[in-house]
Amino acid sequence: MSGFFSNRPACLGAAITLVVILAVVAGPWLSIYSPTDMDFLALLSPPSWSHPFGTDSFGRDVLTRILYGARVSILVSATGVCLAAILGTAAGLLSANFGGWIEAVLMRAADLLLSFPSFVLALFLMVVLGFSIASVTAAIMLVYLPIFARLSRNMATLVKDEPWVQAARLFGQPVYSILAREILPNIAAPILVQAATGIAFGIIIEAGLSFLGLGVQPPNPSLGSIMADGREYFSRAPWVLTMTGLAISIALLGLNLLGDGMRDLMDPKLRSRI
Amino acid sequence: MRIEKVTLDFAAQSRGANALRALDDISLDIAAGEIIGLVGESGSGKTTLGKALLGMYPARSGHIWYEGVDVTAAALRQRRRDLQMVFQDPLSSFNPRFRIGASIALPLRMHGICRRKDLKAQVGKLLERVGLSADCAHRFPHELSGGQLQRVAIARVLGIQPKLIVADEAVSKLDVSVRAQVLNLLKTINRDIKVSIVFITHDLSVARFLCDRVAVMYIGRIVELGPTESIFADPKHPYTRRLLEARRSQAIRDSAEEPTDLLLAGRSIDRSAGCDYRDRCPVRIRRCEVERPDLEGASNDRSFACFNPRGDDARTRAAAR
């Protein structure tokens, strides 16, 4: 762990992510405004003391809307990615361990999903499921499911023939125990890294879908819909789009740096011999 | 539990597209409490045979029986704990994420050998039995040396009281002085609890110290089999003699590469007819080119696969002494 703290970018990433999470969790409680409060006297007003990020075309406080929207985005992305991680890893472990037709079916299904560009896949699912927070979550989950399945299957294949796993089989250890105790902890690292970067990209997917009006529906805030709004009025009130975009960028930066840092941490650990 | 008969009749298998026949027509009985060595170079099939004994491979033809049950059958599950293995690389035989105490305790718990509250004490006893201190249990695998870890591996296997242990080059990766510790330990265990040991190695000297009987293997077949001292005193098969020659401190007769090197390199060798060893054999006769010798015994416990065992070659006989 001490290695982590010497890695500056990773620490920065962790710090940013932490701030973002805090802001998103605590911010909405602390904010004086509600995201739907409209102040008709202050439509599209630039950043000021009372509205640090300005207001939008309905007079709603942009900062508050960003905080609520970010909450939704992060929640949706994290949930989708975590579900994908759990189900995908399970699929990957089963494929690696049993091989045969199980592996063939699961991996070909994964390949099928992967052959679609992620956004297109998400769009498709929205059309099928309708527009709602749940369907966005499902879309993100579907995009990441094959990624985790492939990753865990490849890593598990490497590990499953290691002597300690063979020994476990010889001892008569049941299959679920072998998967959970012998294999999973030793492949967890790259999966976690993938989850971190996955959540980052998931935010983009969610924002993109909402931007197109397919995700979270108004008046509920979502980073994407705020940006859609801000785009319309960009020449008059650039701050709406800009601040939202900046917020997304910062959150992504934090998550990516964190993910990279975790990956660096895992790597040298593997070569600790002299 | 008197005798343990593990019979391998004609166990041959093909793997992959090239149909590399790893084991070819092997028959062997292993008695309870005996230490038998499988000696050969890489590619001889010794490791494959060892793993096959434990039911890790499905045999293409032939059977391997343990106490009357086919080792690849599901019925073996109840006796799973009787057949165990010690691996060549001690470090990778333990899950790196768990402390070794936990790794030893898990099979104990699984087979219900002792109750939860007795586990810690039992683990400590096992560690002491193999010459380590009980507080090694708190360490992680990478914190111990190769020799210590191999002893932990033996402790772990002992915990579930097996009847047969396959030691796959268990000392090959260890330094010479540590090797002595582990070899002594194996010998002691065999004496104390009468567990059979199948000791796989390429080093004849080690086999000589440890094993009661030796099976010399060459490209998937057993070419000589018998009590250790008898084989050392009077090796019948030319390959055995060559292996013995390699131990001595004199220049070996032919330092060009062996056919086994080619095998390992993935090239096929011509095994159509005749003895596999004929290309390198110093005492080859005409019969060797067309007929393949079977493992046959002059006396009951000594057998070899050669048409010309008393080959007229003074040098090999001198080297075998």
Place this chain on the structure above:
Amino acid sequence: MTADAPVLDVAELKTTFFNRGRPAEVVNGISFSVGRGEILGLIGESGSGKTVTGLSILRLLPEHAEVKAKHIRFGHHELAGMSDSDFAALRGTELAMIFQDPVGSFNPAKTIGWNLRHAMARRGARRAKKEEVWQTDPLHLLQEMGIRAPDRTIDAYPHQLSGGMLQRVLIGMVLALRPQLIVADEPTTNLDNLVERQILDLIRHHQRRLGVSVLFITHDLTIARDLCDRIAVMYAGEIVEIGPVSAVLDDPQHPYAVSLLRTARSLERREASLFELPGEPGRDARERSGCRFAGRCPSVIQPCRTEHPALVGVSPQHQARCLLHAQ
């Protein structure tokens, strides 16, 4: 031993690794030399520092390692302060190396033939005289190294050869340019006994023919006996005994060397149980004041625990680091 200056003369080589700022000494000021045409064996078990010694001389240690020496003389060159570029010109040509796993010395994407020609051309260009090069034809070279079908091997890729074959090719590649010194680090440890025996014979045969000096690092005393002219036994970062091979192996003076020999002998003679030295080297051996072997020494006496012994001469060529001989 010839009266010529030695090919390699190392004085007080000290190597320290820095683990997050904390120093860990691996080699503690050892001194030895390798004569012309001689094979010096560096014997030790894991953790003795023998491999690090070789890597220190070859400058192949990672960045957090620090190598210091009074001098490291190689022929006319002084390696200790040499610039990296000058050293790079020497290493691989005059100062060659063979490692335990030959795979790393080959470009895996190119055939053996390419690897051989590339090595010979790149390094051959640095040689002025033609006599300095031993072999120019790869096919012939492989044949000399005992490879039966050199034409097939030439066209094969490294991953298509067995470990033994690759090692033969590597040794051939190294010998082809007649280096002055070869540092061989456990080149046969991964190989089966039969192949090992063959390769050792090859090394000895060609070494004698070409007059190459070898620093042979191994943990196996039997190999040392067969191959080496002189040996140095290492324990916990120090040389504890050094001398001609017959002197050290027939009449070892340091208790560690004695016990290594007893273990090897008991294996050869099929004794009822092998001779065992209790315990393991352990990391704290190096931190101890006094003799580093004191914790396991069967002949330990009281002064051993406090006084650190120096190398003393048992006979003119044969020295041991033990208080029992410090009279």
